[in-house]
Amino acid sequence: MSIPKLSKLEMQIMDALWTKGECSVREIHDEFPEKGRPAYTTVQTMVNRLEAKGAVERAKKIGNSLIFRATLSRTAAHRRLVDEFFSFFDGRVQPVIAHLIQSGKLTGEDIKEAQKLLKEHTEKREPR
Amino acid sequence: MSIPKLSKLEMQIMDALWTKGECSVREIHDEFPEKGRPAYTTVQTMVNRLEAKGAVERAKKIGNSLIFRATLSRTAAHRRLVDEFFSFFDGRVQPVIAHLIQSGKLTGEDIKEAQKLLKEHTEKREPR
DNA sequence: TACCTTCAACCACAGAGGTAGTAGAGAATG
DNA sequence: CATTCTCTACTACCTCTGTGGTTGAAGGTA
Structure with a gap:
């Protein structure tokens, strides 16, 4: 299952x-x-x-x-939650980001971190 | 209520x-x-x-x-959802971002957009 | 050994969510 | 007017969560 x-x-x-x-x-x-x-x-x-x-x-x-x-990993459970949650927004992240910024939950630091992660992620799947 | x-x-x-x-x-x-x-x-x-x-x-x-x-606005309902959701992660956005990047939901475009929004947001509350 | 504590196992129950059937009022139409 | 369609209002029922009581077995202790 x-x-x-x-x-x-x-x-x-x-x-x-x-x-x-x-x-x-x-x-x-x-x-x-x-x-x-x-x-x-x-x-x-x-x-x-x-x-x-x-x-x-x-x-x-x-x-x-x-x-x-x-027996269920934290990562798997979290992924499940994230997917479930974003289905409320048709899988679009932007409206969520807007709320996060308005409520002050998302800072410049977070964005910087995100960029780093994204870079690592793309480099891993498309190694030059 | x-x-x-x-x-x-x-x-x-x-x-x-x-x-x-x-x-x-x-x-x-x-x-x-x-x-x-x-x-x-x-x-x-x-x-x-x-x-x-x-x-x-x-x-x-x-x-x-x-x-x-x-009578309930979309924005209010969404904010409610977002808050609820992030309480699962102790209000920390980073683990969520990690999942989004891994599942490919969060793109470079999204990050750029987030930066723009954040800038607007901070400028609005701290006008120089 | 007789008692006290701690667990597992089982049971109960209420509220929310999802699903839908039925009864009966009102509107529309021949 | 009689029939048919369409809605509302009400009711039912199942599952999942959250909550916690009860019972009886197992273990520790005086």
Whole structure:
């Protein structure tokens, strides 16, 4: 199957797995900031659903607790999100850029960085 | 209340209103490409929900059919979407840009355009 | 061993979104 | 006027998310 769609909460859980590596539900739960932290069982439910979606798998068992591992890469999940998002704009990036600039999220630095990346990218596919 | 969150289908419906102006449910329905067009009543349901969310209002009645008008602007809805989306990335634009470049969505043209917009933007807020 | 803690597993439930059917009012037409 | 078409209004139903309670097994501890 293709890359599963992940909701916001699911992404937060994956984030814990991606940054901390293999984790128990308890560890994932603790990663949430105290303020607005969901119940332990909520995290548990989401981890189970992620497992059902194939985004996560059981790595091993320590004592009576399961340790999970992300099987879906952060990059793949992000790409999925980006594609999904841009489909709202017919795949056109320009309107999005306009909003980013107006809200001050996109700076000159970012643009410079983008140019560098683009150059690397094109050079890689069209080596002279 | 603040800007309501709109789903994909809801956005498609708003798109019809935004581009065609005031519309009846029938007209909105007809805007969908034949392939994968939802049932008339489905569109109706969504329009009602959009009305409940305050994104749309009844402009007038012609015969026995209602004509709707968007009360939420395309810009506001888009900004909402963009903010929502970037919150997945902690508000950082760079990882998104990387994906865009890798998938070929972001071209040199786009970057040039972005620079122009950014210049205009900064000049407007900090006129020398 | 008897108790306390910690998990996994399972269950429940509400809200949003997507999908659509049906009933009944009104308009249009022969 | 009677029939047919077209809309609105209402209802139903399924899936996905988010949320969290309950139960019972496993492990640790006095």
